[in-house]
Amino acid sequence: MLAFLLFVQLQTAPPVQSHVLDRMVAVVNGDVVTLSDLRAARSLKLISGADAMTDEQLLDALIERRLTVAEVAKYTPAEPPAADVDARRKNWEAALPRGTTAAAALASAGMRDAALTAWFRDDLRLAAYLDQRFTAAAQPTRQQAMAYFQEHAADFAVNGATPEFASVEPEVRRRVAAERRATRIADWISALKQRAEIRRIK
Numbered sequence: 001m002l003a004f005l006l007f008v009q010l011q012t013a014p015p016v017q018s019h020v021l022d023r024m025v026a027v028v029n030g031d032v033v034t035l036s037d038l039r040a041a042r043s044l045k046l047i048s049g050a051d052a053m054t055d056e057q058l059l060d061a062l063i064e065r066r067l068t069v070a071e072v073a074k075y076t077p078a079e080p081p082a083a084d085v086d087a088r089r090k091n092w093e094a095a096l097p098r099g100t101t102a103a104a105a106l107a108s109a110g111m112r113d114a115a116l117t118a119w120f121r122d123d124l125r126l127a128a129y130l131d132q133r134f135t136a137a138a139q140p141t142r143q144q145a146m147a148y149f150q151e152h153a154a155d156f157a158v159n160g161a162t163p164e165f166a167s168v169e170p171e172v173r174r175r176v177a178a179e180r181r182a183t184r185i186a187d188w189i190s191a192l193k194q195r196a197e198i199r200r201i202k
Contacts, residue, residue, distance in 0.1 A: 025059060027199045028066045037062060040109040045095060046119055059200070067192040069122045072129045080124035088120040130185060138181035145172045 026033040038058055042050045047061045093102050106113060140148070146165055149172045153162045156172070165172070 024201050026063055026201060027197075028063050029070065029196050029198075031066055031070070033059070033062055033066065036110055040111045043109045044105060044111065044116075045092075063198060064189050064193075065122075067196055068126055068189060071192060072122075072126055075129070077125040077129060080121055080128070084124055085117065085120050088123060089117070092116075092120070130181075134181050134184050134188075135177070138177045138184060140173060140176040140180065142169075145169060145176055148172055148176045 022034050022036045024032050025035050025038060038055060041047045041062060042053075042058060045051070047053070047058060047065070050058055050061070053061065089102075096102065096105055102116075103113075106116060149156065149165050149168070156163055156168050
């Protein structure tokens with residue numbers, strides 16, 4: 001009877017759930033991206049807008065980061081000031097959920113403090129490189145700014161009235177420069193992807 005009851009229990013017991021602790025999700029020029037990298041980037045909000053991204057979108061963002069950081073490293077960028085790294089960390093800590101310490105967040109994500117600091121240093125190196133290479137080159141001439149204003153005059157209207165170009169020229173220039181910079185950076189990243197060996201692992 002006892003043997004019969006044990007048999008029934010075994011037959012009706014819920015199946016054991018298997019959990020994947022970690023695995024490769026992509027290889028970028030020989031550099032492995034893991035599932036834990038994906039989870040850490042999302043839970044620690046290391047990628048801007050990660051909360052709203054699908055896993056595939058977040059993986060794309062991580063692949064682009066690996067490519068751009070590696071490209072910048074070729075030029076031996078200067079070490080960012082320690083004060084800037086500290087400020088970057090404080091901004092990150094301020095965005096953590098209330099009551100969550102940095103140590104707890106890192107432990108939950110399985111990330112070491114040194115790796116987080118390295119991430120912030122790469123952030124600053126990359127930002128400096130993008131400013132140096134793309135910001136100045138994206139500045140429009142006055143003619144280009146005026147052409148943009150004429151094409152998008154409705155965007156600058158106040159109470160239905162279109163202002164004089166001179167009164168909004170600084171803002172027009174800012175918008176044109178931002179759009180041109182974003183386009184050039186996107187083209188640069190696209191070129192990096194075309195030259196790279198990228199393998200996604202399902």
